[in-house]
Structure formats: structure tokens, C-alpha cells
Amino acid sequence: MGAKLISAVVAYFHAQQSVKRLTQEIGESLGFCLDAQTPPGSDCLFVDHLKNAYAMTRDESYDDEYWTRPEAYYVTGMPPEDYLAETCPYCLTTHKLIQERKEARKQFGIAKRRISALGRSLSKGSEAKS
Numbered sequence: 001m002g003a004k005l006i007s008a009v010v011a012y013f014h015a016q017q018s019v020k021r022l023t024q025e026i027g028e029s030l031g032f033c034l035d036a037q038t039p040p041g042s043d044c045l046f047v048d049h050l051k052n053a054y055a056m057t058r059d060e061s062y063d064d065e066y067w068t069r070p071e072a073y074y075v076t077g078m079p080p081e082d083y084l085a086e087t088c089p090y091c092l093t094t095h096k097l098i099q100e101r102k103e104a105r106k107q108f109g110i111a112k113r114r115i116s117a118l119g120r121s122l123s124k125g126s127e128a129k130s
Helices: 002-037 049-054 080-087 089-129
Strands: 056-059 071-074
Touching: 002 089, 049 080, 049 089, 080 089
Parallel strands: none
Antiparallel strands: 056 071
16 A cells, blocks of 8 residues: 555645646746737737637527537637737647646646545544444
């Protein structure tokens, strides 16, 4: 049981550090976009490329005899990766980092569940000995 526990704790630590690192990199990447948009000494309005890329709309006129829920479409008419590739390289990097962080958060959740499961089994084992 000792090797499993150590392995689970190490996986938890690495997943936690990965999420933390990616969150920091996302913030830095968004900062680069803001810096690129704002000329020195100016108070320009910030264009949120990510918000524009992720914006969805529904086609309310869509009606099918089997499927009556309206179809969802990107407002820009293209997937976020394509829109960001055309508009802002910093936001494209941010988008990719966000996708990586989603996967890192899944791994972090898996590591948490592993530790919880090991804790439960250790708890049951110690109760049986008492």
C-alpha cells in the first residue's frame, strides 16, 4: 500500500503544479494581448478576442420533426482556433493553454479521487484492526 500512496501523492502534486503553472501562463498571455492593443499613453478599449471567439448564438428558425432544439453556432462563423489565428496570436496561445489546463484539471481530479480512495481503504483497514 505504501508505494501506491506515494505514487498517488506525487501524481497529485504534479497535477496541482501543472494547473497552477498553466493558470499563470494564461494570465501572462492575456497580458501580452492587452499590451499589444494599448499604445503607450493611451486609454484604448480592450477587445476581448476570447469572448468574441467563444460567443455562441442559436438559430431559432431551425425545426426538424425529430429535433426541435435550435442549432448553436459561433457568432464569428468559425471555430475559436481559426478566429483567433486570424485576429490575435496571443489569444490563440491563451486558448491553447486553456485547453491544456482543462486536461490538467481532469488529471488533478483523478489524482484527488485516487488519494480519497486510498484514504478510505486505509481507514477501513485501521477500523478492522481496532
